[in-house]
Amino acid sequence: MKTRKSIIIVLSLLLVFALALTGCTQNNQAVDGEKNNNDSSFKAQITFNGSSTLAPVISAIATDFIEGNTTWNNVDASFPEENIAIYVSAGGSGAGVKAVLDNTSDFGMLAREIKDEELEKIGDAKVFMLGIDALTISVNPENPILQIKDDLTTEEVKKIFAGEYKYWDEVESSLPHKEIVVVIRDLSGGAHEVFQKSVMKEAQIREDAIQSPSMGALVTKIIENKDAIGYASFGMVNQNAGKLIPLKVDGVEATEENIVNGSYKISRPLIAVKRGELTPEQKAFMDLVTSEKGADTIEKMGFVPVR
Amino acid sequence: MYRILDKAFSIIIKLLTLFSLLLLAFVIIFIFKESFVFFKEVSIFKFISGRIWNPLSSPDKLSILNIILGTLYVAFVAIVIALPIGVGSALLLSGYIKGRRRTIIRGIIDILGGIPSVVYGFIGLLVLVKFFEVKFDFPTGESVLAGGILLSLMVLPYIISTCDETMEKVYNSHLSSSQALGVSNNYFIRKLVLVESKKGIIAAVVLALGRAMGETMAVMMVIGNAPMAPKLLGKAQTIPSLIALEMGMAEVGSLHYHGLFAAGFVLMIMILIINIIIYYVKRSISL
Numbered sequence: 273m274k275t276r277k278s279i280i281i282v283l284s285l286l287l288v289f290a291l292a293l294t295g296c297t298q299n300n301q302a303v304d305g306e307k308n309n310n311d312s313s314f315k316a317q318i319t320f321n322g323s324s325t326l327a328p329v330i331s332a333i334a335t336d337f338i339e340g341n342t343t344w345n346n347v348d349a350s351f352p353e354e355n356i357a358i359y360v361s362a363g364g365s366g367a368g369v370k371a372v373l374d375n376t377s378d379f380g381m382l383a384r385e386i387k388d389e390e391l392e393k394i395g396d397a398k399v400f401m402l403g404i405d406a407l408t409i410s411v412n413p414e415n416p417i418l419q420i421k422d423d424l425t426t427e428e429v430k431k432i433f434a435g436e437y438k439y440w441d442e443v444e445s446s447l448p449h450k451e452i453v454v455v456i457r458d459l460s461g462g463a464h465e466v467f468q469k470s471v472m473k474e475a476q477i478r479e480d481a482i483q484s485p486s487m488g489a490l491v492t493k494i495i496e497n498k499d500a501i502g503y504a505s506f507g508m509v510n511q512n513a514g515k516l517i518p519l520k521v522d523g524v525e526a527t528e529e530n531i532v533n534g535s536y537k538i539s540r541p542l543i544a545v546k547r548g549e550l551t552p553e554q555k556a557f558m559d560l561v562t563s564e565k566g567a568d569t570i571e572k573m574g575f576v577p578v579r
Numbered sequence: 580m581y582r583i584l585d586k587a588f589s590i591i592i593k594l595l596t597l598f599s600l601l602l603l604a605f606v607i608i609f610i611f612k613e614s615f616v617f618f619k620e621v622s623i624f625k626f627i628s629g630r631i632w633n634p635l636s637s638p639d640k641l642s643i644l645n646i647i648l649g650t651l652y653v654a655f656v657a658i659v660i661a662l663p664i665g666v667g668s669a670l671l672l673s674g675y676i677k678g679r680r681r682t683i684i685r686g687i688i689d690i691l692g693g694i695p696s697v698v699y700g701f702i703g704l705l706v707l708v709k710f711f712e713v714k715f716d717f718p719t720g721e722s723v724l725a726g727g728i729l730l731s732l733m734v735l736p737y738i739i740s741t742c743d744e745t746m747e748k749v750y751n752s753h754l755s756s757s758q759a760l761g762v763s764n765n766y767f768i769r770k771l772v773l774v775e776s777k778k779g780i781i782a783a784v785v786l787a788l789g790r791a792m793g794e795t796m797a798v799m800m801v802i803g804n805a806p807m808a809p810k811l812l813g814k815a816q817t818i819p820s821l822i823a824l825e826m827g828m829a830e831v832g833s834l835h836y837h838g839l840f841a842a843g844f845v846l847m848i849m850i851l852i853i854n855i856i857i858y859y860v861k862r863s864i865s866l
Contacts, residue, residue, distance in 0.1 A: 280590065281590070281593070284590055284594060324827075363827045364826075364827025364828040365827075365828060366827060366828040366829050366830050366831065367826075367827045367828075369830070369831070370831040373831060387830075390830070450718065451718035452718075453718050453719045458804070458824045458825050458828060459633065459634055459635055459825075460634040460635065460825050460828045460829055460835060461825075461827075461828040462828065465635075468635065476633070479805060479806070479807045480803075480805045480807055480813070480814055481805060482719060482721055482803045482804065482805060482814065483803070483804035483805060483816075483824060484804075485799050485800065485804075485823070485824055489704075489800070492704070496705075496708075496709060496712075497712060497719060499718060500719075
């Protein structure tokens with residue numbers, strides 16, 4: 273009796289696994305079939321994944337592209353009549369590279385330099401430089417430091433973020449004795465990497481700095497807290513003009529001109545990366561992104577486009 | 580015919596149970612597999628006893644004692660705040676309020692449990708944190724206390740419904756005897772219902788603790804995410820917030836990436852250990 277029971281259990285288990293496995297293969301076949309039907313390699317959808325800074329920009333351009341054309345044959349008469357689908361998801365620069373490596377996305381979005389080892393792993397990589405984002409050292413408009421000066425030296429910024437200056441009156445003796453609230457992005461993120469390289473160098477960031485989950489949260493913190501200071505992205509500052517005030521660094525203001533000519537040094541590139549050759553439909557979209565119209569959108573979102 | 584149907588039913592049920600067990604096993608195996616790479620480089624002991632988490636420097640700087648303490652501290656504060664309120668509400672619901680009003684109140688409390696955690700986080704960030712900054716003149720409102728208060732709101736529905744279920748059973752089964760003895764309702768609830776529901780209350784604490792330790796979004800938004808030794812009014816970091824914060828940026832396959840899996844593994848083990856301890860505590864309490 274007992275053996276019969278166990279045989280039944282084993283058999284039914286096998287059945288379940290067999291069913292599960294056949295289910296998988298059938299799915300794959302269906303997907304493959306679909307691909308084969310559509311004119312060898314045409315893909316109606318393009319996927320982007322990566323930096324949360326770049327994602328809204330690509331989304332905006334994609335929305336224009338889809339609304340303007342609706343179906344692919346309107347983009348180019350040689351394409352089949354299929355709805356355009358462009359999916360953009362934000363997961364951070366690292367996730368963008370991962371998506372390209374795993375082939376889960378067509379394009380990866382990065383808001384930092386792409387590392388040599390990453391390029392090596394991807395192999396045949398196509399890199400599109402779309403724009404530049406700068407990190408401005410921003411404070412709350414009610415911060416009394418603005419009445420005294422609108423400029424910090426790199427050394428001062430470094431001391432503030434490293435925790436050598438704990439109170440505002442240590443920066444400038446006439447300021448009130450209030451604790452400096454330092455807001456940063458997560459230590460391993462693209463933005464922080466840029467800041468560490470161009471300002472902190474070897475110095476460690478103070479341990480009790482608030483790590484914001486996103487650039488939006490960082491900016492909100494500065495808007496909400498009078499004693500806060502943080503590296504808000506240039507785009508975010510433009511979108512929230514007046515609610516937080518960027519300071520000059522070493523006398524250089526974070527303006528578009530200074531960012532492009534490199535005199536404002538806390539900046540990072542906005543990059544899209546793809547493995548292998550672009551298909552004609554991907555090229556059609558990327559042509560728009562890199563066109564004058566795309567540059568306008570990038571500028572409208574507050575970043576500095578590469579023209 | 581019916582015998583065959585019975586048999587088929589029991590087999591299906593068994594298979595479904597087996598499936599959920601396998602699911603748990605796969606999750607554990609996967610996380611362990613990913614973190615094993617890390618543990619080959621850095622010993623487990625060093626990982627959980629060191630105090631510095633700095634993903635930018637050498638692997639020796641990846642250790643999470645402060646973060647483990649932060650996780651426990653926030654969950655503990657949440658339970659301390661939520662338990663008296665929750666047990667009190669459950670007593671009120673099971674002993675004093677009957678009929679339609681009870682259904683309505685239970686419904687409202689259940690809605691509290693259905694609010695997405697990011698909404699709690701938003702309220703926490705804009706109301707709670709702001710309140711600390713303005714009223715108490717903190718440099719920053721982000722603190723273990725803010726996280727604890729927010730989490731206590733979030734675990735309250737779990738505590739109330741778990742306690743209420745047990746208490747209602749105890750109340751109904753002893754009601755007629757206590758009325759026959761002429762004991763007052765207050766005395767009956769205080770001395771009998773409350774004491775007899777010990778197991779239910781402990782179960783509620785376990786459930787709430789598990790949820791509080793694993794809660795990510797809301798906590799991440801109000802706790803400051805600074806990996807330092809946690810103080811009640813200071814910033815801290817929890818394991819889920821660490822993972823959520825850094826996973827997107829970690830380079831795939833790097834030690835940092837596997838370190839985050841290792842942190843997740845530690846969290847899972849912690850929750851397992853708590854569940855096992857509570858299981859034995861529960862068994863030793865005689866009902």
